[in-house]
Amino acid sequence: MSDQSAVPSLPLPGGASIPQLGYGVFKVENDVAADVTVQALEAGYRHLDTAKVYGNEEGVGRAIRASGVAREDIFLTTKLWNDAQRFDDAITACEASLERLGTEYVDLYLVHWAVPVQGTYVEAWKALVELQKRGLARSIGVSNYPLPQLREAIDATGVVPSVHQIELHPYFQQRELRAFHEEHGIVTESWGPLGQGKSDLLENAAITEIAAAHGATPAQVVLAWHLASGLVTIPKSVTPSRIVENLAAAQLELTAAEVAAIDALDRPDGRGGADPSTKES
Numbered sequence: 055m056s057d058q059s060a061v062p063s064l065p066l067p068g069g070a071s072i073p074q075l076g077y078g079v080f081k082v083e084n085d086v087a088a089d090v091t092v093q094a095l096e097a098g099y100r101h102l103d104t105a106k107v108y109g110n111e112e113g114v115g116r117a118i119r120a121s122g123v124a125r126e127d128i129f130l131t132t133k134l135w136n137d138a139q140r141f142d143d144a145i146t147a148c149e150a151s152l153e154r155l156g157t158e159y160v161d162l163y164l165v166h167w168a169v170p171v172q173g174t175y176v177e178a179w180k181a182l183v184e185l186q187k188r189g190l191a192r193s194i195g196v197s198n199y200p201l202p203q204l205r206e207a208i209d210a211t212g213v214v215p216s217v218h219q220i221e222l223h224p225y226f227q228q229r230e231l232r233a234f235h236e237e238h239g240i241v242t243e244s245w246g247p248l249g250q251g252k253s254d255l256l257e258n259a260a261i262t263e264i265a266a267a268h269g270a271t272p273a274q275v276v277l278a279w280h281l282a283s284g285l286v287t288i289p290k291s292v293t294p295s296r297i298v299e300n301l302a303a304a305q306l307e308l309t310a311a312e313v314a315a316i317d318a319l320d321r322p323d324g325r326g327g328a329d330p331s332t333k334e335s
């Protein structure tokens with residue numbers, strides 16, 4: 055399918071909106087990113103998620119220009135890496151990201167990880183508030199902020215992140231953070247939405263049964279669950295058929311019972327990536 059109109063958007067404070075289904079490029083080498091991101095834009099994605107640390111901002115920027123899709127029709131996210139959380143460093147880092155991307159603004163700039171032990175997660179957030187004021191980032195948010203650090207950043211600035219990007223998939227549903235987000239009007243964005251290939255998620259019987267019932271793939275069922283749950287998500291694939299398959303998940307509607315069956319897969323030990331409370335660098 056190549057119909058982005060099937061992808062719903064969620065409103066962000068200030069009048070912007072974020073397409074609920076986007077395309078992530080974690081662990082994609084720069085030149086490959088330049089190629090697969092064009093494929094994603096041709097397939098119909100209009101939301102791209104990169105980061106300074108992925109080393110592929112230049113390739114993503116090249117793809118945007120090569121695609122012929124107008125910059126203003128793309129929702130573009132990048133992230134501030136952990137070594138640049140000091141105020142002045144963060145401003146410079148954002149300017150450098152924009153330079154690599156070849157754009158004058160990003161739609162969303164995120165602090166990539168809180169890294170509580172560094173003690174600069176509030177300072178980083180203050181820098182993002184400034185970057186938004188200067189127009190370099192249309193919307194700002196955080197990623198991988200444990201609840202205490204998220205509260206602290208909000209209390210120190212009075213500014214609530216528009217988006218919090220966190221590890222989230224059926225085996226790790228982050229109910230506590232999501233409840234806080236709902237209370238404060240923060241959009242929850244799922245990274246690792248397919249479980250990053252680190253578990254048997256896509257072979258789980260609850261998922262494969264729902265997939266069979268709809269003539270869909272397990273990945274599409276998982277992505278449809280994210281969408282039905284009001285989450286934004288950014289699956290990554292460098293496989294042409296999967297790039298198209300994942301976007302088509304926006305057309306799959308699960309029943310309330312199917313959503314509930316996937317809700318029941320949450321596990322206390324379901325985290326696959328680093329724990330944001332203890333990550334050190």
Ligand SMILES: NC(=O)c1ccc[n+]([C@@H]2O[C@H](COP(=O)([O-])OP(=O)(O)OC[C@H]3O[C@@H](n4cnc5c(N)ncnc54)[C@H](OP(=O)(O)O)[C@@H]3O)[C@@H](O)[C@H]2O)c1
Nearest residue numbers: 078079080103245246247248249250273289290291292293
């Ligand atoms: N903020 C953060 O700290 C953070 C951390 C991690 C990720 N992210 C963002 O979130 C995005 C997504 O997370 P992720 O890349 O870690 O994990 P993911 O999207 O959950 O999983 C990607 C893996 O699933 C495979 N896959 C993709 N589509 C599939 C399909 N339809 N069927 C079967 N397998 C499929 C991919 O393989 P192929 O590529 O070989 O097709 C790849 O191995 C990233 O790209 C990045 O933009 C953010």
